[in-house]
Amino acid sequence: MADLPTHTIVFEILTRLPAKDVGRSKSVCKQWYALLSTRDFVRIHCSRSLVSSNQRVLLIDDLTCSVRPIISKSNDYGPSSIVTFPFHHQNNDLLLWNPTTTAFKRLSTPDSHGFYINNLDAVGLYVDTDDDYKVLHIKRRSGVLGVHVYSREVDSWRNIPFITRQEYLSPHFN
Structure with missing residues (x-):
């Protein structure tokens, strides 16, 4: 053979x-x-x-993290598996974490990029056309909306100009 x-x-x-x-x-x-x-x-x-049988959702609470399979027919979750955090999360730091390998990277910087405040901020993840993994961080602070993107390839944050409307600044705007 x-x-x-x-x-x-x-x-x-x-x-x-x-x-x-x-x-x-x-x-x-x-x-x-x-x-x-x-x-x-x-x-x-x-x-x-x-493949739908491989899809999972990661649910993170304050102190626990669980992985649950998505049941596509009922749009429900299956039984959970508890995942242990390999880090101590504090100071509202934004972390990029792979629960499969347990590798993580703290994205917070001294100039306040990557500090996350619940109910004020939004975070999104995506892969761009160059296959660079990105973290989009939208933060509302004292009537100012800031939009920043972290690049895993370049390992840095950059500011994204964003036209703001007054309703975007409200903590109730989703």
Whole structure:
């Protein structure tokens, strides 16, 4: 039997594994660690995990975090699994956390980017056209609306000009 090419193993087989198994596979060898950490692998793995049976929701309360499967037929959640925070969250810091690998990065900076206040701020996550993972942080402070985007690739925040209307500044505006 002929050996399978590494590309086939990585991009056709390993991209179909659950994230936890992919994490374990990174310890096989340095080559696999490097291949399984590429943006191409992550992008393909994520697109294949969008199968409805693989969709999960992460629910975070003040002191606990749980992962629940989404039941697509009833739009309900299945039984939860408790996830332990690998960090001590304090001072309203904004953190970027991967619950599968438990890796996290504190996004708060001395110039107050990434400080989150519940009921005043909104946060969104997305991947841009260059496959850069971004965190959008909209914050309302003393009648001023600030919009900032964190780039994982550049590891920095930048201000986004935003035209504000008076109703956006209200803490009741969603």
